[in-house]
Amino acid sequence: MVTKQFTGSPDEADLRRADSLAREIFADVANKWALLIIEALGERTLRFSELLGEVEGISHKMLTQNLRMLERNGLAHRKVHPTVPPRVEYSLTEPGLALRRTVDTMCDWTHRYLGHIEASRSRFDA
């Protein structure tokens, strides 16, 4: 489980707070776009427009929204070059890189079980 149960311990309130925070973070991060962005940024630093092309199917709006969220949580770093036209580069922070490693294993998993899953689907759909 994401959350562990603490009952009756001294600073129970603090622990419950950490608990709900953990759930919030998990909900932030456990979504398709966020994970795909993290995966893309793991390769190298990317500009906004590059990400838009790199993350298959994402819209302008969703990209901005998720980048803000990642920045707020300290997973991505936003570097603005004060040039004209503006140039903004996104990269992963240490926590972001750590998360990226687990996303990697998720991608590996996907490819490893592709066959199993496709077979299971055919069986189920029958």
Added chain:
Amino acid sequence: MVTKQFTGSPDEADLRRADSLAREIFADVANKWALLIIEALGERTLRFSELLGEVEGISHKMLTQNLRMLERNGLAHRKVHPTVPPRVEYSLTEPGLALRRTVDTMCDWTHRYLGHIEASRSRFDA
């Protein structure tokens, strides 16, 4: 990236198909409820009603929906006991267990960086 680019190879069509399948599976699995259910089932086999209680905040409908999806993809196994009242038990299959390991590391990640993230949020919100 989830998807790798193959261009000009012999059976390019097959690879593109596998590609889009991979993205589909990733989208199925990379969602809050699916991951939380997998995490819960990792502990032990659970009945429908037990899952409902175990997965914090999930609704009846979302649970059914996600369980069907997990079953279809061959990640969860559904065992019906022909008793009355009915008793249905869900457990993880081998692929499901494998995925569960990566979900575990994601949960660990969440708890490890809780402090970093909370601090980053305060900074950002100011």
Added chain:
DNA sequence: CAGGATCCTACTGGATACTG
């Protein structure tokens, strides 16, 4: 080029009631 704001649609997901 990066990205905010707005509008609008479509789907997600909750509550509730019904069946085996």
Added chain:
DNA sequence: CAGTATCCAGTAGGATCCTG
């Protein structure tokens, strides 16, 4: 108890227009 069906509200998310 497990699961389906229906209805409905909220929101995710696309398209578009506008600024520095």
